[in-house]
Amino acid sequence: MKKLYFLLFFCSILLHSQERYFLNSDTRLYTSPNPSADFLGYFKYGAEVRLLSENQNGWYKIQADNLSEGYIQEKYIAKSLNAKDLKVKDPKNPILEGGDAYYGGNHLFVLAAGLKARALPDKSSKIREILFTGDPVPVNYLPINPDEWVNINGSFNEEYSKYTLRKFLGPRPNFDALLKEFDKLDATALNERKTVSERIVELAWNSNYDKLIPAYQRYYEVVKQLNDSKLLTETELNMALAKGLANHKLVEQIIAFTQKSHYSLKSFKTKSVNISLTDLIKTMGNPPKKTRISDECGIYLSDLFYYYPDLEVSVDEKQNQGEIIKVFINENNKFIINSNAILDHTLSEKAFIEKYGTYIEASLKSPHIYSIVMEDSQFRLDFKDGKLFSVEIFYYC
Structure with a gap:
């Protein structure tokens, strides 16, 4: 009889894990079924989750889209989203809502240059995409640990899933602030100057064409220090391109x-x-x-x-x-x-x-x-x- 109960329980959990569930409000992923417990990360309204347990005193054990497991309250779980949803906003939730000039849904921005988005939350897994500084990416669950993975596909679909580390995502970088950061660096700090100048160039491409000229002026300083002939030729080509684009015809x-x-x-x-x-x-x-x-x-x-x-x-x-x-x-x-x-x-x-x-x-x-x-x-x-x-x-x- 105990085996039968266990089998029924297991099948129930399996069924829940295969169905789609969404969060009808901002909430957090808790370490235990208690609102005073520590939490692992933030959910934004509309996030998809997998149920891993039956309802336990108003709480479900769930899996987030980055495969982290924890607990959320039953009242925030729905099989579909509609206009009557709770939509309680968490003022400390760092995930940005849609409606800005860059992205229509829940999102954050890439902070690093040439960021690799991987197929699995593993540094050795397949690279799905190379992301640039200032790229907006969909984010529905954000862990608080900077070294945890974030699913920037926004769903559990493994065929299209993309992951990067939390520490590389945040509010949109400020172009002028990056210029000032570069200009303050000592000329001998080559590695730092290279890192910041690459971010400046990528952010310029994610902004208006008129930002390309000051971006490449700084990057060219670094390229000359590196003394890489191929990179020099490519950068000079891009500087000519920046000049043309900055004077774009109607x-x-x-x-x-x-x-x-x-x-x-x-x-x-x-x-x-x-x-x-x-x-x-x-x-x-x-x-x-x-x-x-x-x-x-x-x-x-x-x-x-x-x-x-x-x-x-x-x-x-x-x-x-x-x-x-x-x-x-x-x-x-x-x-x-x-x-x-x-x-x-x-x-x-x-x-x-x-x-x-x-x-x-x-x-x-x-x-x-x-x-x-x-x-x-x-x-x-x-x-x-x-x-x-x-x-x-x-x-x-």
């Missing part, structure tokens, strides 16, 4: 700049990104590969694609039409933005930035890839080994 100027953009394919000049199927076959021959793709947004001319070694085209065979999606730039293919901006395989990345840096968008997370925004789409230009490699058009869904 949207209407950029659209006017790209209005007559088209391609030259083996000397055949297209009309914008469109080409008749007849001209495509005449110029490029029959495609080595044809494939149908899933186009849920309906953004392409057709779901039928022709793939050439240096060209990808969406094709409507019945209408005798083609829409060029991607072109690999080589001796035969050029991207012509207008009569004064002809981009071919000899164009260096630095020359491109110096000439057209005021027209482009860029991101630290996608180095050497630049976009030029249009009304309903954008051109994406990819540079490899310092030369223009490909041009691809992306439509907004």
Whole structure:
């Protein structure tokens, strides 16, 4: 009989652990079922938890999304969230609510440069993502121990879970304060200057473009001290990029700049990104590969694609039409933005930035890839080994 009771109890716990439960208020994770007990961390409204026990005098033993275990009161647990939830706010809870300019849900910001987000709460586990200073990340449970792990995916889904240490998360860093911190450092404190300057650069990319110039000025000081030729070249490229981005053109100027953009394919000049199927076959021959793709947004001319070694085209065979999606730039293919901006395989990345840096968008997370925004789409230009490699058009869904 005792075995039967144990089995029923175990099955009940297993069932609870598999169901989804949420917190209808801010609360804390306690070490024992007592509001006067020590606590391990803070929960924010909407956090998901796993139940590990039956209700015990108004308390449940639960597991937080970082796999920590403890106790919370039964009144804060719900199977779904609604407008009648308690939503009692804990004034000491450091987790930020949604609604600021950076993130819509519960969150904190990355404080360290090049922070590794891992698949498991383990320093040897797979790296899922590299995060930058100033990146907002979702946080629903925050331990008080700075060396504990935080789940920055916000749920128990192991396929997408991401973890980092508590000490690397906090309120959004202040750019001006970081500049002052760097400027106060002794010139011989190279490691500290490198750490702070990397944070400054990453935070600048997570701010406005006008912050990039003062960020790279300081970083360049450090790079010269390091005397790394490759890093010097890369930093000088980024300084040129910062100058262009800081003087960014207005949207209407950029659209006017790209209005007559088209391609030259083996000397055949297209009309914008469109080409008749007849001209495509005449110029490029029959495609080595044809494939149908899933186009849920309906953004392409057709779901039928022709793939050439240096060209990808969406094709409507019945209408005798083609829409060029991607072109690999080589001796035969050029991207012509207008009569004064002809981009071919000899164009260096630095020359491109110096000439057209005021027209482009860029991101630290996608180095050497630049976009030029249009009304309903954008051109994406990819540079490899310092030369223009490909041009691809992306439509907004």
